[in-house]
Amino acid sequence: MNRRQAYEAQQRRRSLSIAGISTALVLAAVVVLVPLAPGWPAVRASFFDASVFAETFPTLLQAFMIDVMIFAWSVPLILGLGLAIALARGARAPALFPLRIFGAVYVDVFRGVPVILTIYLIGFGIPGLGLPRPWNSPYIWGTVALVLTYSAYVAEVLRSGIESVHASQRNAAICLGLSERDTMRYVVLPQAIRRVVPANMNMLVALQKDVALLSFIGPVEILRQAGIYKSLLANFTPYLVAAVIFLMVTVPATRYADYLLNRDRDARS
Amino acid sequence: MNRRQAYEAQQRRRSLSIAGISTALVLAAVVVLVPLAPGWPAVRASFFDASVFAETFPTLLQAFMIDVMIFAWSVPLILGLGLAIALARGARAPALFPLRIFGAVYVDVFRGVPVILTIYLIGFGIPGLGLPRPWNSPYIWGTVALVLTYSAYVAEVLRSGIESVHASQRNAAICLGLSERDTMRYVVLPQAIRRVVPANMNMLVALQKDVALLSFIGPVEILRQAGIYKSLLANFTPYLVAAVIFLMVTVPATRYADYLLNRDRDARS
Amino acid sequence: QSCHEGKTISAGKLTIATGNPAYYPWVLDDAPESGQGFEAAVAYALAGKMGFMQEDVIWTRTSFDQAIQPGAKDFDLNMQQFSITAQRDKVVDFSAPYYTAPMAVLVRGGDGLTADMATLKRLKWGVVATTTALPVVMEKIAPESPPLIYDDNVNVVEAMKAGQIDAALFDLPTALYLGAVVLEGGQVLGQFTADETKNPDHFGALMTEGNPLKECVDAALTEMKADGSLAAIEAQWLQEATGVPLIQ
Amino acid sequence: MPEAKLSLRGVQKSFADNQVLAGIDLDVHAGEMICLIGASGSGKSTLLRCINQLEAIDEGSIWLDGVDISEPGMDLAPIRRRIGIVFQSYNLFPHMSALENVQLAPRRVLKQSADARTEKAEALFSRFGLAQHMHKFPDQLSGGQQQRVAVIRALAMEPEIMLFDEITAALDPELVGEVLSVLRHLRAEGMTMLLATHEMGFAREVADRICFMDGGRILEQGNPEQMFTAPQKPRTRAFLKAVLR
Amino acid sequence: MPEAKLSLRGVQKSFADNQVLAGIDLDVHAGEMICLIGASGSGKSTLLRCINQLEAIDEGSIWLDGVDISEPGMDLAPIRRRIGIVFQSYNLFPHMSALENVQLAPRRVLKQSADARTEKAEALFSRFGLAQHMHKFPDQLSGGQQQRVAVIRALAMEPEIMLFDEITAALDPELVGEVLSVLRHLRAEGMTMLLATHEMGFAREVADRICFMDGGRILEQGNPEQMFTAPQKPRTRAFLKAVLR
Numbered sequence A, B: 001m002n003r004r005q006a007y008e009a010q011q012r013r014r015s016l017s018i019a020g021i022s023t024a025l026v027l028a029a030v031v032v033l034v035p036l037a038p039g040w041p042a043v044r045a046s047f048f049d050a051s052v053f054a055e056t057f058p059t060l061l062q063a064f065m066i067d068v069m070i071f072a073w074s075v076p077l078i079l080g081l082g083l084a085i086a087l088a089r090g091a092r093a094p095a096l097f098p099l100r101i102f103g104a105v106y107v108d109v110f111r112g113v114p115v116i117l118t119i120y121l122i123g124f125g126i127p128g129l130g131l132p133r134p135w136n137s138p139y140i141w142g143t144v145a146l147v148l149t150y151s152a153y154v155a156e157v158l159r160s161g162i163e164s165v166h167a168s169q170r171n172a173a174i175c176l177g178l179s180e181r182d183t184m185r186y187v188v189l190p191q192a193i194r195r196v197v198p199a200n201m202n203m204l205v206a207l208q209k210d211v212a213l214l215s216f217i218g219p220v221e222i223l224r225q226a227g228i229y230k231s232l233l234a235n236f237t238p239y240l241v242a243a244v245i246f247l248m249v250t251v252p253a254t255r256y257a258d259y260l261l262n263r264d265r266d267a268r269s
Numbered sequence C: 001q002s003c004h005e006g007k008t009i010s011a012g013k014l015t016i017a018t019g020n021p022a023y024y025p026w027v028l029d030d031a032p033e034s035g036q037g038f039e040a041a042v043a044y045a046l047a048g049k050m051g052f053m054q055e056d057v058i059w060t061r062t063s064f065d066q067a068i069q070p071g072a073k074d075f076d077l078n079m080q081q082f083s084i085t086a087q088r089d090k091v092v093d094f095s096a097p098y099y100t101a102p103m104a105v106l107v108r109g110g111d112g113l114t115a116d117m118a119t120l121k122r123l124k125w126g127v128v129a130t131t132t133a134l135p136v137v138m139e140k141i142a143p144e145s146p147p148l149i150y151d152d153n154v155n156v157v158e159a160m161k162a163g164q165i166d167a168a169l170f171d172l173p174t175a176l177y178l179g180a181v182v183l184e185g186g187q188v189l190g191q192f193t194a195d196e197t198k199n200p201d202h203f204g205a206l207m208t209e210g211n212p213l214k215e216c217v218d219a220a221l222t223e224m225k226a227d228g229s230l231a232a233i234e235a236q237w238l239q240e241a242t243g244v245p246l247i248q
Numbered sequence D, E: 001m002p003e004a005k006l007s008l009r010g011v012q013k014s015f016a017d018n019q020v021l022a023g024i025d026l027d028v029h030a031g032e033m034i035c036l037i038g039a040s041g042s043g044k045s046t047l048l049r050c051i052n053q054l055e056a057i058d059e060g061s062i063w064l065d066g067v068d069i070s071e072p073g074m075d076l077a078p079i080r081r082r083i084g085i086v087f088q089s090y091n092l093f094p095h096m097s098a099l100e101n102v103q104l105a106p107r108r109v110l111k112q113s114a115d116a117r118t119e120k121a122e123a124l125f126s127r128f129g130l131a132q133h134m135h136k137f138p139d140q141l142s143g144g145q146q147q148r149v150a151v152i153r154a155l156a157m158e159p160e161i162m163l164f165d166e167i168t169a170a171l172d173p174e175l176v177g178e179v180l181s182v183l184r185h186l187r188a189e190g191m192t193m194l195l196a197t198h199e200m201g202f203a204r205e206v207a208d209r210i211c212f213m214d215g216g217r218i219l220e221q222g223n224p225e226q227m228f229t230a231p232q233k234p235r236t237r238a239f240l241k242a243v244l245r
C-alpha cells in the first residue's frame, strides 16, 4: 500500500462513519415525525393496510401478467411500425411524397395526443365500425392504440439515429458504388439502430407503465384490478401494491436503460 | 442560371407534378373507401358528430385553461426541485451521503411508478393526513404529484447535462484555482442547462399531456369535461375535441422541441 | 315460439352485464349469480318472465364507457343503475324503467347541517361523472363553488375522507349504503323527491340501439309492474329508504 | 474532348454565396501522381469531392476517358466505381470487421462470388502487411492501420484513379510513415493518383507534379523541385515559408 | 529539500494496472524552459497533470519552492493558482466572451476589483495582439486565437510556472506560428515553463533543455543541440528519425 492509498483509506473510513451517522439521523426523523400527524391512523388504514396488502398482492401480480403480455406482443409491432415510419419520413423520391407527408402527420398526431385519449378513441371507435367478436376486443384495439402512439415516438428516435450516422459514412458507401438501398441497409441502419437502443429502452419503460391505461377501456389488468379492489374494499392499499409491483419491474429497467445511455454517451465523448 | 441550376429546376418541376398526382390519388382512396365500412354511420355519429363538436368545443377549451394553469405553476416548481435533486445526487461530501441516497431513491421511485398511481396516492393520501381546507385541495396535491414525478425526470436530464460538460472544462476551472462551488455555478451549470433545454422541452410537452390525469382526483379539466359530456350525450366526439385541442398546443411545442434537439445535435457533431 | 327467439347474442341464453365491481344494495357481495340484491333479483325475475331458466342467465361485466360505445356489444342487457336520458337514448336503447330513485345527499359528520337549500349551496360538492347527479347539483342546488367530479363512488368517499368535499349526491339506496357501511361517520342528510327534479332518475336496462329484444324486455317489465313482483323485490332490497328527511 | 485520363475544364462550385472553386483546369494523365497543396479552406477537399461527383459542380465539365461525367442526370454509381477515394477520417464502417469492410462493395456491387472476393481481399491485405489484422474491427486498429484498410477497400473495386484527401492528417506523427509507404507502393505500380496533402516532404519526394491551390484556383503548378525551390508567385512563397518552418 | 523552483523526486503514477509514470526525477529552475518530447502515450500529459495536482501521484514527491505539494490532504487551490496550465483543446469556457474567460478567476479567486482586473486583462490582450477580439466568444475565434486567450487566462492569475500540453497540436499548420510566438515572448520575459510538444523545430530553437520521455521515464535529457544531433540512446534515435522525416 503506497502513501496515497493509505491516506485515501483513512479518508474513506472517516467518510463512512459521518455518512452512517447522518443517514441514521435523517431516517429517525422521518420515522418519528410522520406518525404524529393527526390524520395518520386514517391514512395508514386507507393506504398502508397490511392485511389488504397481503390479500390483494397475489391477484394483482396475476393481473400484472396481463400488462406483461400486452407489453410483450406490442413491442415487436412498435419496433416494426416505428422503423417503417422512420424510413417513410426519410424517403426522398418525389413519388413517395405522400408517404413522407403521411409519416410527418402520423408522428405529429400520435405524439401530440395524450395516450389516454388515443386509447379511448381507438379502443372504442374502431370496434364500432362493425367488427364482429372477437375482432372488436379491447385488448386488440387498446394494443393498437399503444402501438400507434409508441411507434410515433420510436420512429422519431430511429430517425434521429439514422441522421446521427455521420454523412461521411454514407459518402464512403456511395463512393464505393453502393446503391441508396444497400447503403441504408448495410451501412446506415446497423449503426443507427445500435445507437438508439438506449433511447428506445427508455421508451419501453414508459410503454410498460402506459399499458396500465388500457384498463380504462375494459381489460382487467393491474390498474383495473386495483380499482376493483379499491371499490370493493374501499381502501387504496391495492394502488400501493400496484405501485410496488411496477417498481419491481421499472426500477431495474430504468437503471439498465440509464446504464446503456451513459455507456453510449461515454463512448461518444 | 447555370447549367446545374437549369437541370435542377427541371427535375423539381417533374417531382412536384408526380408528388401532386400521387398525393391526390392516396387522399381520394381514403376519402372514398372508409365510408364504405358497414359501421361507419354509427362511428361517425359517435365520434365525428359536428353538432356535438361545435356544442362542446367552447366549454372544453375553457376547461383546457385549467390544464394550462396547472401546467404554468408546475413548471417552475419542477425545474427548481429537479435542479435541487440533480445537485443532491451529485453531492460528494461524505456528510451529504443521505442526500445522495435520497436523490437516487427519489428518482427511482417517481420514475418507476405510473404517474396515475402517484396522483391517486398523493392526491388522496396526503390530504387525508388531516389538512384543513384549502390546504387539502386536489389541485394542490395533484400538482404535487406531477411535480414529484416530473422533477425526477428533469433531475436525471439535468444530471446528464452536468455530466456531459467535458471534464476538461472542470479541470480548466479548477486549474485556475476556482472552488468546487464556483466551478459548478459559473462553468458547469451554465453549459449544462443550455444543453438540456431541448430534452427538457420534451419533458414539458409530456407534462402538458399528463396534466389531464389530474381529472382522476376531482378537478374538472379538459379530460374530465370531455368525460362528462360523453356520459351526458353518450357520444365520444368530446374526446375528439379534446384531442384536437391538445394537438393545437402539442404539435407546435413538439416541433419546436425537435427543432431545438436537432440544432443541438448538429452543433455537436 | 317465445318472444326472444333469435334475438339474444347466444341462442337460448340471456347475457346480462353489470358493473365491475357491482355495488350493494344493487348486487350483494359482487356476486350477481346469487340473485341477491335489487338488480340481481330484478334480472332473474325479468329473465323468468321472458321465458329463460335460471341457468340460462349469463353474467358479464362492463364499464360505463364500454356500455355506450358504438358497435357490437357482448351483452343483451346491461343493468348498473343507468339513468334514462333523451340524449343517451339516441345512441343506445333503454327498457322501460325498473326503478325510480330519489337523489340523496351524503355528508360526513353532518350534525351541524340542516337540509335546506341555503346550507346546501355553501357546501363543496362532489359527484360521479357518469351519473345524472351532476345536472341535478348544477340546476337544483347551484352551489357557490364548482363541484369536483370523480370516476366512481369510492373516489368520492375518499375525497370526503380527505376533506376535499363536504357533500355528494347519489341515488338514495347508494347513499344509504355508503353512509352506513363505507364512509365512517357518514350520514344521509336528506333526499329530493323522485318526481320533483325536472328529469326524474329512472333506471332502465341498457341495450344496443335498435335491439329487437327491447319489446320482450318491456313486455316482461310491464307484466312485473302489473303483478306487483317488481314492487315486492324493491321492498325486499331497498326498504330502508324511509325516514330520510325531504329537502325542500 | 480532352485527351488525358481525367480532365477538368473551368470547374466552378459555390456553397450558397461562398465560391469555393473559381474555375479549375487540370489534366491528370494515366499513371501520373499529382499532389494538391494549399492553405486550409483553399478548396482541395471540395475539388476531390467534385471529381467523384459527391458534389455536383455548377459550371465547367469533368472528363474521364473522354466522357463528360459531370453531365446532369448521369448514372453516378458506375462512374464512382472507377474512381476510388479515401478521406481524412470517419472512413471505415465501424460495425464491420476490416475484411467485411473490404468485401461489402465487391459483394453488393460487383456481385463477385464469395471465393473470388475473399481471395482477392486476402491478397490485398497481405500486400499491405495487414494479413493478421483482417478480422479486427476498426476500433481495434491504430489510425495508420485503419487508413491502410480504407485504401485496400477502395482498391478492391479496382478503380482506375485514386483520390486521397489528407489521409495522414489525423494520425500521430509516428504512424504517418506506414501510410505514406502504401502510397509509394501504389505509385510504383503505376496507379493514377490525385492527392491533397500537408506533408510537404512527402509531396516533394513522390509527386510528378505539385499544384498549389489558393482561393479556389490552381495558382501555380510544376514539378516538385521547381515548386519548392523557386516558386513564382508571392502567395506560394508565403505559404511554403509558413509551413516549412 | 531540493533547491530548484520545481522538483520531482521518484514520481510514480498508475491508472489501474497501467503504470504511466515509472519514477520521474526532474528539476526545473527559475526562468528555465524545458521541452518534453516523446511518443504518444509516453506519459507527457500525465506528468504535467500530476505537477499541478489534477492527478494525485502514487509515490514520490513534488516540491515547489521547497514545499512538498504532493502531501495528501493539502489545500490545492492556492497551489494551483501558482502553476498555470494550458491544454491542447477544450480550454476556454464557451459560454463566456474572451474577456469574461480571463476575468473569471481574478474575480472569484483573487477578488480583484472590477477596475483593476479589467485594466490588467486589457493590458494582456494588447500585449498578445488580441485587443480587438476581447469581446468575441470562443466559437468566433480561430484556433490560434483561442489558444492565445487560454494563455492570457492563465497569465491573469500571475502564476510562477506555466505548463503547456501540446498547445499547437490541434491547430492548422498556418496558425501554429502565432501561438509559438507567444511562447517566445514569455521566454524572453523570463517565465519558468514546462512544455510538452511535437514541434521539434520549435523545441530545438527555444528550449533550454529537452527531456525525452519513453514508457513513463525520462530516458534522456540534455541541451537541444546535443539531443537532436547526437542522441545517446537507440530509442531516442529511432523516435527522432521517425518524426524528423
Ligand SMILES: Nc1ncnc2c1ncn2[C@@H]1O[C@H](COP(=O)(O)OP(=O)(O)OP(=O)(O)O)[C@@H](O)[C@H]1O
Binding pocket: D015, D018, D020, D038, D039, D040, D041, D042, D043, D044, D045, D046, D047, D166
Ligand atoms: N458542404 C459544404 N457547405 C458549405 N461550405 C462548405 C462545404 N464544404 C466545404 N465548404 C467550404 O468550402 C471552403 C473550402 O473547403 P475545403 O474543405 O475544400 O478546403 P481544404 O482546402 O480541403 O481545407 P483543409 O486543408 O482544411 O481540408 C471552406 O471555406 C469551407 O467552409
Ligand SMILES: Nc1ncnc2c1ncn2[C@@H]1O[C@H](COP(=O)(O)OP(=O)(O)OP(=O)(O)O)[C@@H](O)[C@H]1O
Binding pocket: E015, E018, E020, E038, E039, E040, E041, E042, E043, E044, E045, E046, E047, E166
Ligand atoms: N485518466 C486516465 N485513465 C486511464 N489511463 C490514462 C488516463 N490518462 C492517461 N492514461 C493512459 O496513460 C498513458 C499515457 O498517457 P499520456 O496522455 O500521458 O501520454 P502522452 O505522452 O501525453 O501522449 P500524447 O502525445 O498522445 O498526448 C496512455 O496509455 C493513456 O492511455
Ligand SMILES: [Mg+2]
Binding pocket: D044, D045, D046, D165, D166
Ligand atoms: Mg480538406
Ligand SMILES: [Mg+2]
Binding pocket: E044, E045, E046, E165, E166
Ligand atoms: Mg498528451
